[in-house]
Every structure is written in structure tokens, then in C-alpha cells.
Amino acid sequence: MSSSACAIRNMTRKDMDIAVEWAALEGWNPGAHDAECFHAADPHGFFIGEVNREPVATLSAVSYGKTFGFLGFYIVKPEHRGKGYGMQIWRAGLDYLKGRNVGLDGVVAQQDNYKKSGFNLAHRNIRYEGVGGGRLPAHGEIQPLAALPFQMVASYDQRCFPADRSPFLSAWLYQPQSTALGVIRDEALVGYGVIRPCRSGFKIGPLMADTPEAAETLFLALKAGVPTSEPVFLDVPEVNREAVALAARHAMITVFETARMYTGVAPDIPLDRLYGVTSFELG
Template identity: 60%
Template sequence: MQEQRLTIKVMSKEEVNIAVEWAALEGWNPGLNDAHNYYQADPHGFLIGYLGDEAIATISVVKYDNDFAFLGFYIVKPEYRGKGYGMKIWQAGLNYLKNCNIALDGVLEQQDNYKKSGFKLAYSNIRFAGAGGGQLPNNDDIIELASLPFSAISDYEKPFFPAVRADFLRSWISQPNSQALGILDKGKLAGYGVIRACREGFKIGPLYANTPQLAESLFLALKASVPTDETIYLDVPNINQAAMALAQRYNMQPSFETARMYTQPSPTTPLSKVFGVTSFEIG
């Protein structure tokens, strides 16, 4: 009997929900609005593989511009693994991203496979889990991010990401079931963070701040916005020692780790100011 051929196509917006659902089954705990938000980054950047009418493989290959892209959602349905379907959708994804510097946050055990495709390790990200709640800091410099012009937020984010992603950013900071806060220093934006509802608990990401003290104030304000019986998660670059110390200071425990890898030299982002990663799926 002839093996069915894998048909690969660009996902519709509705099909992105399949990738998010599979991510949940893998234990990645996606946000409640991730499918909508991620689609804003690149409507052409989500591929799905079908055998007949059955979806069996996904990958996201979000191309932010002609130079930088982020790969994620690389999932094959468990019963179809080890049959070469994953490699087919992987190659289709890389072909879409030709000539880009491609980033990914991969599970540690897959590092060697990614290296075969030219990815090199930059650092690790550690997911910390802890308790929500706590006292809201008495700090007049903490503001609702929506009270600022979008241009101020976009300008602040520019150094933190290798490409402009205005549509995604606009969607991310205004999503339902979330809170987005900024912190001012001498009247200027000096950090911001978003906390969003996930399948389980809440994730803080991004958490950017010019100093560890500002980051801690923002962290406490975001933490205080959810009930004490909820779990919060923070994804921390392990090379930011101040960020690692912040998570540990509030009794957060490591629960997951990814390898941040790039196909070209690592972008020059100010990792000392990155206290929480936006997303393991699209950067």
C-alpha cells in the first residue's frame, strides 16, 4: 500500500488554533489569546501538514522582515512521529525563511537536531513558576501602558527585538484577560510588562526594564494583579543574573528550560534589561 503524501499549506487563522491546542497537549501552556496574537505577526508564517483530511504536523516560521525570523510550534502528532513527516514540514518552513537569521526556543533534548540545520546555541531561558498575589507597590510611576501613545511603547521596544513588529505588539499589549503596565523614570518610559491568562495560571512576558529595581516594581505590580491562588510564570534568560535573582527572591521554582538558538550571529539585544521573554513561540 502506497504511503499517503503529506500536503503542506499555509494555515488559515482558524488553523492556528490547532497548533496552539497541540502545544497545550505538549505541556507548553499557551495563553488564551495566543492564536489571534501570533497570527498578527505574519499571516503567512504558519504551516500545517495534512495526510488526506487529517492534520498531523505544524510549524510556525514567522518572518518579521527579510532579515529576521522566529521558528516555533514544531509539532508532529505523536502517532505520526518517526516517519519523516516532521522533516518535510521543517524543510518547507526553512525554505520560506531563506537568508533570514532564524531564532528558536527549542527543548533541550532537540538541540543536536537543530544544530544539524545550522542553529547555534546562544543561551538558555528558564521558566520559573510561583504564586500570584501580593501587595501592589506604592509607586506613582507605574502606569497603565494604554495611557501612553503607541509610538512611545514601540520606540521603547525597538532595542529589545531585531525587527519591527507593530501589529503584533499592538495586539499583545491590548489582549483580553491581560494587564499591561509601564514604569516611568523622570517622566519617560523605562520599562513595561504584560501578564496574560494561560491555560493554567498567568504568564508575565515581556518584562523589560532599564534597571533591576524598576523590573522588580513592575514584577510586583503584575504579580499583584492576579489572585494569590493562581500560578504565575516568568521566562528568564539565564545570562541575566539580576533577572534570575528576581525570580528566586520571590520563591519561584524552575519548571522548564529552552535553548535559544540562531542560524546567524546573535542579535545585539540588551539582555541585561530583559527580565522576562515575550514568547517561546515567536520571540
């Protein structure tokens, strides 16, 4: 354990670039505009630890209202690991989210350590990799989300997420270089999805839909705009068998997995409508 003090403070927007770059070095493949969108979710929920003004650790502890929070970006710079800095920033994040049910997507190898901190396994999330391209579905019910009232999308999103995350969505849905589409039936939104550019290829997330057919329509429409030379990733809750089947139908392969865990009871959300997780960092 180092005798040096680790000074922990809130990240500035510029500090977010450090966290995203470290995430890329860890092989997490962040999105091109994740820093802006993530910081908008909760400007007070990102922490950086410094020793002699050198960044040594990062953590996100995003608060979604008074009942739910999510941990991510838990990274200690490799040369500073084993010195206790990670535990210091971890405790700061949990203290910030005190009183809330807190979720995380952790690597499976760390699952036992998270259990020691009070987290309980809910399910696995599987990252699948496929390729872009394909034919755009001839589907008159597909609409750009930008053409729909924001509140319509935010209300639908809250059906599949444990809390209102409107500040985050207002940035995420309209980020540069992304495509965000919804399916409208009888003047109601029955599914929506977003695809964004990442360090490698593109990620779809979230992907939510009332039916497997609507999910597949959105999946095909989103990946159709990606060159066939580019990989496309989809993070699927393993408990949604229709989502797993969708990935299999399109010859996607498993490349990574996480353990979705919560400090409290797993939120009562319809996982059968969640075909793609938004982000392993923010839930």
C-alpha cells in the same frame, strides 16, 4: 518513512486553534488569546501539514521584516511521528524565512538536532514558577500601556528585540484579560511588562526594564492582580543574572528550560534589560 504525501499550506486563523491545542497537549501552557495575537504577527508565517486532509504537523515561521525570523509550534501529531512529516514542514518554514537570521527556543534534548540544521546555541531560557498576589507597589511612575502612545512602547520594545514587531505588539499589548504596564520617568518609558491568562495560571512576558529596580516594580505590579491560588510563570534568559536573582527573591522554582538558538550570530540586544521572554513560540 511513509509513502503518503504531506500537503503543506498556510494556516487559516481557525487552524491556529489546532496548533494552540496541540501545544497545550504537549504541556507548553499556551495563553488564552495566543492564537489571535500570534496570527496577527505574520498571517503567512504559520504552516500546517495534512495527509488525506487530516492535520498531522504544525510549524510557525514568523518573519519580522527582511532580516529576522523565529520558529515555533513545531509539533507532529504523536501517532504520525517518525514518518518524515516533521522534516517536510520544517523545511517549508526555513524556506519561507530564507535569507534571515532565524531563532528558536527548543527543548534541550533536541539541541543537537537543531545544530545539525545550522542553529547555534546562544543561551538558556529558564521558566520559573511562583504564585500570584502580593501588594501593589505604591509607585506613581507605573502607567497602563493603553494610556501611552503605541509608538513609545514599540520603540522601547525594539531596543530589546532583534526587529520591529509592531503588528504583533498591537495585538499582544491589548489582548483581553491581560494587564500591560509601563514605568515612566522624566517622560520616558524605562520598562514595560505584560501578564496574560494561560491554560494554567498566568505568564509574564515580555518583561523589559532599564534597571533591576524598575523590573521588580513591574513584576510586583503585574502579579499583584493574580489570585494567590494561581501560579505565575516567568521565562528568564539565564545570562541575565539580575533576572535570575529576581526569581530567587520571590521563591520561584525552575520548571522548564529551553535552548535559545540562531542560524546566524546571536542578535546584539541588551539581554541585561530582558527579564522575561515574550513567548517561546514567537521570541
